[in-house]
Amino acid sequence: MKLFLFVIFSSLLLKQLSLVVGDVGTAASYGPPYIPTACDGNRPGQFPPGNLFVAVNEGLWDNGAACGRRYRIRCVSGNNRPCKGGSIDVKVVDSCSRSPCPNTLLMSNDAFAAIARFPHVKINIEYTQ
Numbered sequence: 001m002k003l004f005l006f007v008i009f010s011s012l013l014l015k016q017l018s019l020v021v022g023d024v025g026t027a028a029s030y031g032p033p034y035i036p037t038a039c040d041g042n043r044p045g046q047f048p049p050g051n052l053f054v055a056v057n058e059g060l061w062d063n064g065a066a067c068g069r070r071y072r073i074r075c076v077s078g079n080n081r082p083c084k085g086g087s088i089d090v091k092v093v094d095s096c097s098r099s100p101c102p103n104t105l106l107m108s109n110d111a112f113a114a115i116a117r118f119p120h121v122k123i124n125i126e127y128t129q
Contacts, residue, residue: 022128025104027073029112029119030055037094039067048091051110055094057101066092071127073105075115078123082116 040046056066069092075083090111
């Protein structure tokens with residue numbers, strides 16, 4: 001009986017835990033003009049539906065190999081509880097214009113608004129390729 005209760009309790013506890021399966025970093029929003037980008041210059045068709053795209057920091061940029069990569073991003077925390085919940089898929093279209101970049105990802109306004117309640121805050125994220 002004790003073993004049965006232990007198994008039930010353990011399974012309930014595991015359902016409550018949120019295991020991190022990706023990398024963690026920070027993100028902020030950035031606004032237009034979005035072109036030209038480091039990936040595809042002035043080509044307007046480079047942006048995915050819904051304008052869910054990002055610019056990445058030096059570590060992820062990988063000398064331009066990041067162009068076109070897709071990441072799943074989830075807001076995990078920040079000041080004043082900014083996270084909406086859920087995750088989004090984004091496309092890399094640019095590198096961060098500042099060096100060093102102040103965040104792991106700079107998200108288009110539309111992408112940022114999809115996961116965060118407030119437009120001009122820094123959030124902590126989990127991301128996977």
